[in-house]
Amino acid sequence: MxxxxxxxxxxxxxxxxxxxxxxxxxxxxxxGVLNLGVEGLMSLGAVVAVMTVNATPHPWLGLLAAGLVGGLGASVLALSSVVLRANQVLCGVAITFLGLGLSSVIGRSVAGVPVSAVFExxxxxxxxxxxxxxxxxxxxxxxxxxxxxxxxxxxxxxxxxxxxxxxxxxxxxxxxxxxxxxxxxxx
Incomplete structure (x- = not known):
């Protein structure tokens, strides 16, 4: 059970x-926005949150850091698709691949390492x-x-x-x- x-x-x-x-x-x-970059931004935000919490044992700072990364990535999508008039689908897929790739490279140092603080x-x-x-x-x-x-x-x-x-x-x-x-x- x-x-x-x-x-x-x-x-x-x-x-x-x-x-x-x-x-x-x-x-x-x-x-009216198709954001296909959600998965990549969530992955990148998660890695940044883990690194932030391990550096400063405050889970709220990790949450804030993840939110800032997500907001920055969403701003890149908005800039490219709204201001530069690029294709939303291609921009979203590019951000997904970029986020997954960056989180894979950046996250190697914290892969498998327990987080120093969590929300109780x-x-x-x-x-x-x-x-x-x-x-x-x-x-x-x-x-x-x-x-x-x-x-x-x-x-x-x-x-x-x-x-x-x-x-x-x-x-x-x-x-x-x-x-x-x-x-x-x-x-």
Whole structure:
């Protein structure tokens, strides 16, 4: 039973990373952008986060470093596809290969080395005591709870209940119509 619970717990933890990337891609798709570079940027961000946490034993600094790397990579994609008018698909694939390659080269020094600090699990009382699924689902770190419960609700609220979310969806659906009603878009 402990093996099954551990397996489920690791699946929930690993799936959170994919869910976060998917949530970002949903927002990008609503804006009319096809970002195929997500996997490469996530890999590069993970290596930078591990190196940051090993240098300074603060997991929040590692998270910040990974976010900065992802933002920088997304800026490169935006610059190349929006400003330079390069093909989004080719730019995304290039960023994927670049991110995977760089993370492979840079990450050799930390491959297999345990991280010096991690986010501690937060157990939800009563629910974490349920056999098998309790520890797997209700004894995770705070980021897992944010990724599965808070961020999707926030993204949905922002996309469908705010003016800026409506503007983003309008630009993604029909840029000419959005421009006609005064929503600023980049040509």
């Amino acid at each position: 402990a093996l099954l619970s551990d397996l489920l717990g690791h699946a929930v933890l690993s799936g959170g990373v994919l869910a976060l990337g998917a949530l970002g891609e949903v927002i990008a798709e609503r804006a 699990p937060v157990s939800i009382p009563f629910l974490s005591a349920i056999p098998v699924i309790g520890p797997a689902f209700f004894s995770q770190n705070i980021l897992v709870y944010l990724i599965y419960l808070v961020f999707p609700v926030m993204a949905h609220f922002w996309l469908f209940r705010t003016r800026s979310g409506l503007d983003l969806r309008a630009v993604g659906e029909n840029p000419a119509a959005a421009d006609a009603v005064g929503v600023p878009i980049m040509n």
